[in-house]
Amino acid sequence: MIREIQEGYVKVEHQKEITVIEFFHPQSNSLPVAILNDLGQEIHSAGLEKDTKVIVLRSAGARAFCAGASLKELLAIGTAEEGKRFFSGFANVINAMRRCPKLIIARIQGKCVGGGVGLAAAADYAIASEGADVKLSELSIGLGPFVVGPAIERKIGISAFSHLAIDAGMWRPADWARRHGLYAELHPAVEDMDESIQRLANELAHANPEALIELKKILWEGTGDWDTILHQRAAVSGKLATSSFTKTALEKLKKKDQDR
Known part of the structure; x- marks a missing residue:
């Protein structure tokens, strides 16, 4: 099944016991509200x-x-309430991944920025290829990695998370992400990554489904308050998105992208 969205899509394929969810946006797979909602x-x-x-x-x-x-x-965010609704899209996706009783493998074939790092962290197991560098750029545009923060901190720890959040302009190489636990595996080529993903997915597909459900519960123990916390964080981000500082920073970023 493929759900067409203006300037992108979310596509779902069922391969026996394995469900593949793919998203796309022409702007480096960025995430507008429509894609967030569908994800x-x-x-x-x-x-x-x-x-x-x-x-x-x-x-x-x-x-x-x-x-x-x-x-x-x-x-386009004009009010704090509009901002909260936008950032709540990230909260909804992370909470959906957290609450989902099935294990989620993330395929990380390229760079991750901001919410992309959040998706990788919210997966139960992330497998990446070389070049899958990471950056939390939010502070550089007047925001902060508030909504995705709990998922990232849970996966890599407060120290590594703070390094990413504070030095918002610095790319960390894929091997840094692997060493800090964001990626479970890092492969030199996409073909090797895909082979490992297929191997693991097939193994899990033949595992006891009740055992998988119980494992998922254990992995996410202590996160039941995220339904509240992530939306509170969305309100913080939404308010900051309306500030003159952020608007100016975003306009500079837009011009920089147009000049490339």
């Missing part, structure tokens, strides 16, 4: 699918896994 819904639906035992989350293309929030939609 959250499809992850929720796959979790309810009786025949699905494991989910693979991936994006299309080769250079970028996900560029994070849509610059166009960030610029």
Whole structure:
């Protein structure tokens, strides 16, 4: 099934016990509200699918896994309430991944920025290829990695998270992400990454489904308050998105992108 969205899509394929959810946006797989909403819904639906035992989350293309929030939609935010609704899209996707009773493998084939790092962290197991560098750029545009922060901190620890959040302009190489636990595996080539993803997905597809469900519960113990916390964080980000500082920074970023 493919759900067409203006300037992008979310596509779902069922391969026996494995469900593959793919998203795409021409701006380096950035995430407008429509894609966020569909991602959250499809992850929720796959979790309810009786025949699905494991989910693979991936994006299309080769250079970028996900560029994070849509610059166009960030610029269009006019009120704090509009901002909260936008950032709540990230909260909904992360919570859908957290609550989903099926294990989620993330395929990280390229760079991750902001919310893209959040998606990688919210997956139960992320497998990457060389070039899958990471950056939390939010502070450089007057925001902060508030909504995705709990997922990233949970995966790599407060120290590594603070390094990413504070030095917002610095790319960390894929091996840094592997060494700090964001990626479970890092492969030299895309073909090797895909082979490992297929191997693991097949193994999980033949595992005891009740055991997988219980493992997922254990992995996410202590996160039941995220339904509240992430939306509170979305309100903080939404308010900051309306500030003159952020608007100016976003306009500079837009001009920089246009000049490339």
